[in-house]
Amino acid sequence: MPRIVAERQDVLPKLAEIFRKRGYDGASLSEIGKATGLGKGSLYHFFPGGKPQMAEDVLAEMDAWFEGNIFAPLRSIPAGDAKEARVRLTEMCKALDAYFKSGRRVCLFGAFALADTREAYAPRIRGYFQRWIEAIARALVVAGRAPADARTEAFDAVACIEGAIALSRAADNPPAFAGAIARLQTRLTA
Amino acid sequence: MPRIVAERQDVLPKLAEIFRKRGYDGASLSEIGKATGLGKGSLYHFFPGGKPQMAEDVLAEMDAWFEGNIFAPLRSIPAGDAKEARVRLTEMCKALDAYFKSGRRVCLFGAFALADTREAYAPRIRGYFQRWIEAIARALVVAGRAPADARTEAFDAVACIEGAIALSRAADNPPAFAGAIARLQTRLTA
DNA sequence: ATGTCTATGGACCGATAGGTACAAACTAAA
DNA sequence: TTTAGTTTGTACCTATCGGTCCATAGACAT
Numbered sequence: 323m324p325r326i327v328a329e330r331q332d333v334l335p336k337l338a339e340i341f342r343k344r345g346y347d348g349a350s351l352s353e354i355g356k357a358t359g360l361g362k363g364s365l366y367h368f369f370p371g372g373k374p375q376m377a378e379d380v381l382a383e384m385d386a387w388f389e390g391n392i393f394a395p396l397r398s399i400p401a402g403d404a405k406e407a408r409v410r411l412t413e414m415c416k417a418l419d420a421y422f423k424s425g426r427r428v429c430l431f432g433a434f435a436l437a438d439t440r441e442a443y444a445p446r447i448r449g450y451f452q453r454w455i456e457a458i459a460r461a462l463v464v465a466g467r468a469p470a471d472a473r474t475e476a477f478d479a480v481a482c483i484e485g486a487i488a489l490s491r492a493a494d495n496p497p498a499f500a501g502a503i504a505r506l507q508t509r510l511t512a
Numbered sequence: 513m514p515r516i517v518a519e520r521q522d523v524l525p526k527l528a529e530i531f532r533k534r535g536y537d538g539a540s541l542s543e544i545g546k547a548t549g550l551g552k553g554s555l556y557h558f559f560p561g562g563k564p565q566m567a568e569d570v571l572a573e574m575d576a577w578f579e580g581n582i583f584a585p586l587r588s589i590p591a592g593d594a595k596e597a598r599v600r601l602t603e604m605c606k607a608l609d610a611y612f613k614s615g616r617r618v619c620l621f622g623a624f625a626l627a628d629t630r631e632a633y634a635p636r637i638r639g640y641f642q643r644w645i646e647a648i649a650r651a652l653v654v655a656g657r658a659p660a661d662a663r664t665e666a667f668d669a670v671a672c673i674e675g676a677i678a679l680s681r682a683a684d685n686p687p688a689f690a691g692a693i694a695r696l697q698t699r700l701t702a
Numbered sequence: 703a704t705g706t707c708t709a710t711g712g713a714c715c716g717a718t719a720g721g722t723a724c725a726a727a728c729t730a731a732a
Numbered sequence: 733t734t735t736a737g738t739t740t741g742t743a744c745c746t747a748t749c750g751g752t753c754c755a756t757a758g759a760c761a762t
Contacts, residue, residue, distance in 0.1 A: 343628055344627075344628055345535065345537060345626075345627045345628070345629075347535060347537035347538045348537045348627065348628065350748080350749065350750085351749075351750060351751080352748080352749085352750095355711095360710085360711095361710055361711040361712065362710090362711075362712075362750095362751080362752090363709070363710045363711055363712075363753090363754090364709065364710055364711080366751075366752085367708085367709060367710075372750070372751065373750070373751095428626050431682070432626065432675075432678045433623075433626040433627065435678040435679075435681050435682040436618050436622065436623040436626065436677070436678055436681065437534075437535045437538070437623065438533055438534055438535070438538065439535075440681060440682070444682075444684070447682045448682050448683055448684070450682075451679055451682045451683065452683065455679075474691065474695060477676075477679065477688065477691075477692065478672055478676075478692060478695065480675065480679060481671075481672050481674075481675030481676040481678075481679050481692060482668055482671050482672045482675055483671075483675065484671075484674070484675035484678050484679065485622075485670065485671030485672055485673065485674035485675030485676075485678075486667075486668075486671040486675075487626070488622045488625040488626055488671075488674050488675075489625075489641055489645075489667065489670060489671050489674065491625050491626065491630060492621070492625040492630070492634075492637045492638050492640075492641045493638055493641065493642065494634070494638070498667065501664065501667075502667065502668060502671060505664060505668065540718080540719065540720085541719075541720060541721080542718080542719085542720095550740090550741095551739095551740060551741045551742070552720090552721080552722090552740095552741080552742080553723095553724090553739070553740045553741055553742080554739065554740055554741085556721075556722085557738085557739065557740080562720070562721065563720070563721095
């Protein structure tokens with residue numbers, strides 16, 4: 323049997339795409355096998371824990387991406403540099419629009435939070451949103467907001483993003499997501 | 513065989529609860545049968561179209577509830593009565609917190625919009641959010657906002673609500689939803 | 703070339719999925 | 733009481749689910 327160039331790292335994005343498209347229950351191993359080009363042997367070699375582990379690893383990788391590309395830049399703003407804080411918040415908005423493909427791409431954490439899949443991955447999901455909110459709040463404080471105000475503003479910002487994904491998908495109207503992100507940027511950097 | 517007092521209308525709320533809890537794919541006919549107390553015979557008697565029709569009918573009923581209890585009151589505000597508009601918007605917020613049980617209860621339209629279930633129920637889902645947004649926008653205009661501003665404000669409001677459900681569930685923190693609703697109310701009636 | 707270890711496809715498993723068929727048990731009109 | 737029509741539980745169907753197993757094809761060190 324030919325060895326296929328399929329490192330574990332190459333498989334995760336494809337897995338993520340399937341979970342995003344079908345949801346946890348809807349993603350069958352046969353479809354996963356087809357989409358990744360991997361037989362069950364390879365699949366269970368990479369993920370001995372089966373489907374639950376696949377989802378866990380996908381969430382972990384997405385979490386790591388956000389940590390590095392979204393959360394950390396917000397957290398590492400030098401104290402007192404309000405101007406830089408506004409720049410970083412603007413960059414976040416830009417990165418989000420790109421990542422979620424203007425709402426065409428779903429946030430797996432959001433989708434899982436609404437299903438009973440949530441229970442199995444509760445710590446991961448909770449941690450993701452918590453760190454995101456805290457990172458934004460930190461940036462807002464540096465930008466000059468009062469801490470208590472920053473915290474609720476950050477919560478509303480993330481809520482608005484997650485909701486905008488659902489709404490723009492419902493309306494089949496990607497610009498609606500981009501518009502919401504633009505308004506969010508204005509509001510955060512005001 | 514004994515006739516069980518199970519009118520179609522009594523079954524729909526139970527069905528809704530199962531779909532909310534398990535999602536479309538996760539809701540199996542055996543669980544549906546158990547939760548409703550109905551055998552497959554009765555189930556297929558009430559819903560000849562099977563699971564797809566159950567979901568469709570559940571969405572239709574939820575849509576009708578929102579139409580009567582949320583959308584219509586917003587739409588029917590007398591033109592020029594800004595004070596009444598603020599009252600109705602406040603009532604909406606209160607009704608939402610009750611309906612979604614402070615975020616413990618999921619919005620089925622939002623959940624479906626994120627899954628590929630969306631495709632099968634696209635018109636229903638689209639219509640629901642569209643009418644909701646337009647109703648809020650109408651109320652905001654009556655309250656004195658500029659039409660263009662009202663429209664985006666209404667979009668953001670619904671997005672924030674949908675997102676807040678996901679966030680408060682993720683954090684397992686119902687007060688977070690109630691807080692978001694309270695801030696929304698302030699913002700809408702400002 | 704040989705042996706060792708990893709990687710791989712696919713046959714196979716029991717369980718359960720959604721759905722159909724139907725006879726029995728009911729109701730209501732005659 | 734008969735009859736026609738409606739509800740009902742359940743046995744059963746096929747397809748597919750997630751998961752196990754294993755013979756074997758690679759890679760690689762000797």
